[in-house]
Amino acid sequence: MTYCLGIINRFGIVMAGDSRTNAGVEYTSAYRKLFDFSLPGDRIIVICSSGNLxxxxxxxxxxxxxxxxxxxxxxxxxxxMYDVAHYIGSKSRQIQDRDRPWLERDKISYQCNFLLGGQIKGEVPQLYMIYPQGNYIQATKETPFLQIGEMKYGKPLLDRTITYDTPLEAMAKCALLSIDSTMKSNISVGPPIHLIMYETDSFVLRHKLELRLGDPYLAKMRKLWEEYVRQAFEAMPNIEWQSEAENTKEDIFID
Amino acid sequence: MTYCLGIINRFGIVMAGDSRTNAGVEYTSAYRKLFDFSLPGDRIIVICSSGNLxxxxxxxxxxxxxxxxxxxxxxxxxxxMYDVAHYIGSKSRQIQDRDRPWLERDKISYQCNFLLGGQIKGEVPQLYMIYPQGNYIQATKETPFLQIGEMKYGKPLLDRTITYDTPLEAMAKCALLSIDSTMKSNISVGPPIHLIMYETDSFVLRHKLELRLGDPYLAKMRKLWEEYVRQAFEAMPNIEWQSEAENTKEDIFID
Structure with missing residues (x-):
């Protein structure tokens, strides 16, 4: 499995991915999922991948x-960037078409997804997700993030925090925490984590990071997060339980 | 879809469930998923269900x-309680066997899961999950919670907070927040939420709650949670990005 995400807003783009690949639970290995194809000064192109390796x-x-x-x-x-998304989708269709009969007859999934984020001179920054079928969608102001792979565990955090006005550095922390939450709940997602942060119109990828297993930042972040979660529970108002009188019932389906 | 969870530890049991049932996204309706069959003084039996209605x-x-x-x-x-789990599993097998040929030929899932929590006089409190095949597992000290239905969105919170020593009231708040996170990320999980909290050896279900759409407690809880999450991001140490020198690469697969 894999988990990658991209976030885009008025300030720029954050993209991150884990590095675990597995065939069942009995064979896992590390392959990076985030790739930088940028041409500084002219274009920023970052690609994340999930699916059949x-x-x-x-x-x-x-x-x-x-x-x-x-x-x-x-x-x-x-x-x-629209044309780049189409071009990646076409390559994906080509390779899948080539291998599909051999994989399909052994019931092996040949599907894969890509995230494409970046900016080409003359355009605004853009973030795309390319489906296994080669078609693609773009992140918008209303939904400024896209995910591929094992995305459910890390989604609630994004749903609650990311807006079009979230500062870039906060977006990067959120992306790391979203991946860390997924790693904690699903062993098929694992380190190293790769992370990039791109500032709109800078045309250079100044912020890159690789966090390996046991990285002190990751450990510090996890500890702090867990402390805040615990504090949040303590601060939460007490539940106002129903009174005994409301608790009678005659039918299991009707209160 | 549905999301139900049960948590058990040294202090007692918390169980909760949503009420949304859907056939595709074009037909959703409300059916409760948490049922109380207790016989106060003798036994506490609470059942949650998910799957084919x-x-x-x-x-x-x-x-x-x-x-x-x-x-x-x-x-x-x-x-x-072990025998009760077996008895519910047998009933589930019976009904599934009866309907399976008709549902299967139209590719409709006939599967369902149950959570069973409670305590019978002479035993300690227990929490079971009954699989669609009628077999069952029990929550233990190491993994004191069980979930059925749409469980991924609400799992990271449980993974980070619930232990064998978590106070009961905190467990109840965590269960509500776990369901609220799932509702926010997946429209096929929705209110009313039903919640019960049982204190070990009390043999009476004193704490019950139904939270309807727009309930002020739920709104307050959600707001507070989002504030804490935002504070956590602000408190998080700044990311130590790689220096430019580390950023050169020659091959896309090797840094």
């Missing part, structure tokens, strides 16, 4: 190969 | 019918 690695290798061969269509030549 | 209602009706007919085997006659 042979397919996602294939897609990323093809993207890289097009760059090396200086193909007419590549991550460096396309003039809009 | 016709099956769970069938099981509950059969349990009720056995009580009314004063059958030899019923929720009031069995002398241990």
């Amino acid at each position: 042979s397919v996602t690695q294939g897609v990323l290798t093809e993207l890289q190969r097009d760059l090396q061969n200086q193909e007419q269509t590549s991550l460096y030549t396309l003039s809009s | 016709s099956v769970t209602q069938g099981v509950l009706t059969e349990l009720q019918r056995d009580l009314q007919n004063q059958e030899q085997t019923s929720l009031y006659t069995l002398s241990s």
